[in-house]
Amino acid sequence: MFFIGIDDTDSRSGQCTTYIATKLAEKLSRYTVISELRLVRLNPTVPWKTRGNGAVAILAKEKNIEKLKKLTLREIELNAMFDDRGTNPGVVFYAGEIPQDFTDFYHRCLHRIVEIREAEVLAEKYGAEIVKYKNGRGIIGALAAIGCKFRDFTYELIAYRKKDNWGKKRRVDKHSVFVMNAKTYPFTFDNVDYSTNRVLITPNTPCPVLLGIRGERVGILYQALEMLNIKEPIDTFTVFKTNQATDVHLERVNEIKEIKEFSSVILRGRVKKKPRTIRGGHVFFELTDGKTTILCAAFEPTKDFRKIIVKLIPGDEIEVYGSVKKRTINLEKIRVIRLVRYEERNPKCSICGKSMESVGKGKGYRCKRCKTFAKEKVKVKVNREIEEKFYEVPPAARGHLSKPLIRFCGLVA
Numbered sequence: 293m294f295f296i297g298i299d300d301t302d303s304r305s306g307q308c309t310t311y312i313a314t315k316l317a318e319k320l321s322r323y324t325v326i327s328e329l330r331l332v333r334l335n336p337t338v339p340w341k342t343r344g345n346g347a348v349a350i351l352a353k354e355k356n357i358e359k360l361k362k363l364t365l366r367e368i369e370l371n372a373m374f375d376d377r378g379t380n381p382g383v384v385f386y387a388g389e390i391p392q393d394f395t396d397f398y399h400r401c402l403h404r405i406v407e408i409r410e411a412e413v414l415a416e417k418y419g420a421e422i423v424k425y426k427n428g429r430g431i432i433g434a435l436a437a438i439g440c441k442f443r444d445f446t447y448e449l450i451a452y453r454k455k456d457n458w459g460k461k462r463r464v465d466k467h468s469v470f471v472m473n474a475k476t477y478p479f480t481f482d483n484v485d486y487s488t489n490r491v492l493i494t495p496n497t498p499c500p501v502l503l504g505i506r507g508e509r510v511g512i513l514y515q516a517l518e519m520l521n522i523k524e525p526i527d528t529f530t531v532f533k534t535n536q537a538t539d540v541h542l543e544r545v546n547e548i549k550e551i552k553e554f555s556s557v558i559l560r561g562r563v564k565k566k567p568r569t570i571r572g573g574h575v576f577f578e579l580t581d582g583k584t585t586i587l588c589a590a591f592e593p594t595k596d597f598r599k600i601i602v603k604l605i606p607g608d609e610i611e612v613y614g615s616v617k618k619r620t621i622n623l624e625k626i627r628v629i630r631l632v633r634y635e636e637r638n639p640k641c642s643i644c645g646k647s648m649e650s651v652g653k654g655k656g657y658r659c660k661r662c663k664t665f666a667k668e669k670v671k672v673k674v675n676r677e678i679e680e681k682f683y684e685v686p687p688a689a690r691g692h693l694s695k696p697l698i699r700f701c702g703l704v705a
């Protein structure tokens with residue numbers, strides 16, 4: 293197999309690495325057989341990348357390799373956004389079996405911040421050819437995309453616009469997207485967000501992407517595309533195999549002290565303090581593992597998810613899933629394991645019914661006015677409005693790698 297990894301050819305103001313890969317694959321297919329187009333999302337916390345930290349790989353039959361390389365570099369040189377300061381394209385070519393070191397590198401790129409040097413050392417060791425443009429940071433993602441071995445995976449069908457329409461409003465009938473979703477969900481997912489009545493398959497960037505439909509199988513994606521009422525011409529479309537919606541970025545940690553900045557974790561603990569909402573609508577609470585605590589956050593864009601979070605109380609045992617930035621876990625989902633059902637409260641006065649006050653630590657409780665006395669606190673059943681199950685952010689707030697609960701087999705409550 294011949295692998296072509298490409299990354300960092302686009303910018304916030306335009307282009308899209310998947311589009312360059314799609315156009316390139318069309319050209320390469322005259323000289324070889326393309327067996328896979330791959331879209332690999334990497335560490336979502338990387339500071340210099342947008343939310344979509346993604347690289348692509350093209351897998352082809354080892355045929356006319358020199359021609360394939362030449363066409364690849366020409367395509368990138370013609371189309372990458374070189375003028376953008378933050379765009380530093382990188383290409384990696386590799387022929388043969390993928391070494392385990394490449395796959396380990398892919399996983400490091402999901403969980404850590406990786407240096408360009410690490411990619412160079414590995415490429416050198418295994419004879420992969422790297423091509424750097426500007427600072428060449430793109431070789432990191434390019435090598436990671438080559439090293440990726442899928443355990444879980446999904447597909448995304450991406451349709452592109454004619455160049456004249458780039459930057460203009462996308463003309464995809466909203467109603468037809470909801471109909472398509474109703475007919476194909478859960479074999480496609482995250483097409484729409486019901487809570488905000490929003491269509492999610494069309495991006496809001498000036499890039500060449502008209503729409504992207506995510507799903508479990510290739511066939512259903514073609515059917516889904518057919519169901520849409522699209523009022524502008526499609527330039528071309530292709531299906532990528534992806535690590536999206538798989539939670540592959542998450543690492544289980546046993547203790548808070550193991551948590552590294554810019555990683556993504558699954559952590560079990562207890563709610564330490566009652567969640568609080570700050571200005572802007574962001575909700576925060578502290579989680580403890582019994583030794584140390586860490587802040588967890590449900591930011592404003594997570595909308596109704598915050599209504600669940602504020603119902604947590606100290607002592608609730610939960611598992612949190614999310615990325616770590618500034619020592620704060622940005623919640624993607626939580627699993628409520630055990631809720632506090634009883635609370636200890638000061639006893640109530642048998643005469644006036646008001647809460648009694650403490651006389652002093654271990655000295656009991658009294659009502660000054662009625663002169664009543666009680667020795668101990670009382671256990672009161674707490675009315676809980678949440679359940680012991682998983683809760684997730686709405687589709688509109690979900691990161692590319694985050695696995696929707698609908699994809700959890702047998703775990704969905």
Ligand SMILES: [Zn+2]
Pocket residue numbers: 641642643644645646659660661662663664
């Ligand atoms: Zn009283």
